[in-house]
Amino acid sequence: MNNEEAKTWFQEPIRLMRKKLLPKLPGPVKKQIEGEINRLEDIFLEYRSPRFAIVGRRGSGKSTFINAIFQAPAAEVGAVTSQTGRGQWHTFYTYDRKNASMDILDTRGLGEGSTPVETTNTPDSLTEVKQSLQDQCPDVFLFLVKAKEVDARITEDIQQLKELRTFVKHTHHYVPPVIGIVTQVDELDPVYDTEPPFEKEKRRNIDHASSHLEETLKDEIDGVIHVLPVCAYMAFKEEKVIYDRRWNMDETLHYLLNHLPGSTWLQWAKITQAREIQRSIAKSIGKSASLINGGLGAQPVPIADMPVITGVQISMITSIAYVSGRDLNRKSIMEFIGALGINVGAAYAFRQAARSLSKIVFPGAGHVVSGTVASIATWSLCKAAIAYFIDRQSASAVKTVFEQTKKDEELPPQ
Template sequence: MREDENHKEYLEEPLHLLRKKVIPKLPANMQNNVVGEVERLEELFVDARPPRFAIVGRRGAGKSTLVNAIFQAPVAAIGTVTAETEHGSWHTYTSSSEKAVMEVLDTRGFGEGDDTRFQQTQEDAWASALSTRYPDAILFLVKAKEVDARVTEDITQLKELREAVKEKHDYLPPVIGIVTQVDELDPAYDTDPPFEEEKGANIEEASAHLGRMLKEHLPDIARIFPVCAYTVFKNGEMVYDRRWQIEELIDFLLEQLPESTWMQWARITQAKAIQTRIAKTIGKRASAITGGVGAQPIPLADLPFITGIQMSMIAGIAYVSGRKLDRKTLTEFLGALGANIGTAFAFRQLARSLSKVAFPVAGHAISGTLAATATWGLCKAAILYFIERRPAHEAKQAYSSEIE
């Protein structure tokens, strides 16, 4: 089964059924809360798409190097859809496992606008690229040794690109200034991070200078990041890693991206902190949904829908960790929790629904609380198992401690 079909089966279908079968039966005051959480999960699951960036700067600023540093793989060399730089188009960078995709706007480098080889103007090239989509953010790259070399001219082009996006798509993408190749600043002998005090001061000065230049023209600049993105790959594997500030950059970029791109961003960056953060977001929303549905007064009828949302949550967490979405993955996790816990969980679910009959008023709130608690316990267990790669007994313990 193709992975997009698995998305539908494990991520989308439970939300669709919830909208169709359960939400219309909820009390009006509860519907809005549940619908709001469902919409947020739908943005993550149903509307999921690759993140899109415009990575701009002069030739040699380190655009491909930065992409490889983010992927931790030589994708800029082996995963690019070929395109003519003159005409402006989108490069699709794909991880070697084909589990993650990022789209990058490709136009000629800044400072090449008057190149007589090109028949199109820079503005026409941008218009062509922006006709179908727009970047979620613009990364403006400047070499550390060149932060005072013709930067004003480049910033003018940067503003024009941003305004072109605004005019075409009514969206003003955030701009992140990135000072690249900071390892080349003086002193020359200090090449490996963490850098010593003298080089650190030079890095800070270069970053501050670029920040001042940008804010003169773009007062709402998101942030300036000095980075070193140098890596060496052999046979597709990283054999030398001199990255610095890359983790901080990708964490900051998560804040700039729409949630519809978060799952792909987690798989691209392979950053546990980002994976965990997204997983907890999924878990909190799933808990709110199951808590709301669990409190509704239809004994037993909510069981399959709550279970469906919980399975969708587990599948989402497995996906952001880099795992394939298939029945084997879910079965593996549920098996890791153990048959005893699985049986106990089934009885708890049954008791939770029957509590509505025994306690017609208070029972609803108790039922909803137990459903939300069990869902959050499963979230914690899934994070340990899929993202932290912890042993099965630790995942089981995390689940047990939450519900007992």
């Protein structure tokens, strides 16, 4: 299933919440719930590809880094102006995941030399980059430097980064975060220590390179967030991974998630296929659902009645299933409900299953529950759905996660 089809699944519950529920709520609660609905809408309805503007010289490892994000040889489509060499947005994807893509603007380091086929670094090419930045606003600036070159002359590249970021600020009234990436750390001394996880001496040199770049950037650029060291090297043969020397990539991808807007999360989860990222997104959805239900539970009947709260929970479970890479269908949701210990026969109607879900989630509660109870129950279901769909745990383990979270009266972290 692609995102377009998934959209139809999520449209209805979000529309219902916005149109039917919100108007009935009193001011402060309404505001909070509306904020959470907006977040969910960004993730599921307003989704788009992440956009990275990359500053880094030829050979700094841009292509390798992109492949390491996909863990596959990434193909390039989109604006290919012949041999211009710089200044256009390119869409990257892999053949097995055509509906997961990211957009890259390779601004190239001004400090690098030029080859005959690629453009020289004339004022024209800078204009071209700016034109592309005007067309589309990047979510993040990535500044790539080879580990062995953090001491080298990168002043010109930093000046270029500053100029481009200022340009984006004026054009889009948005200041994208700058994330520094120290690439090719395996090339640092000691040379014999090439295979991750690296030994102590290597780690010390990696730390040194990262903090050096971080200090250099902090002197020049406002609000630089962080510098991350990576080894991104992988080799492929006929689309298959035949060699993998990646180090610190998962942490880097997770770090990037936290600096990307919610509207790019679904794509980011699909591109990276990293469980840690799926888990992180699922928790964020669970937190929103839990806050929404907490707000609803605090209302008097009939707004807070059980089907509404259960409806939010089922949408949450469905979303988590989708983020995990499952196709959206009733069967997988029914299986999950079954894992919680509700006897779901093959002929069992979905509505009935939903009603049983509310019985097991709120035993003996009758028609109303308190805000806190609704929040805890929703968060417990979120954790159980993560255990089931993302961590692929057994039914009994999933049931234990649900019951334990509920018993501990756990609420989502602030």
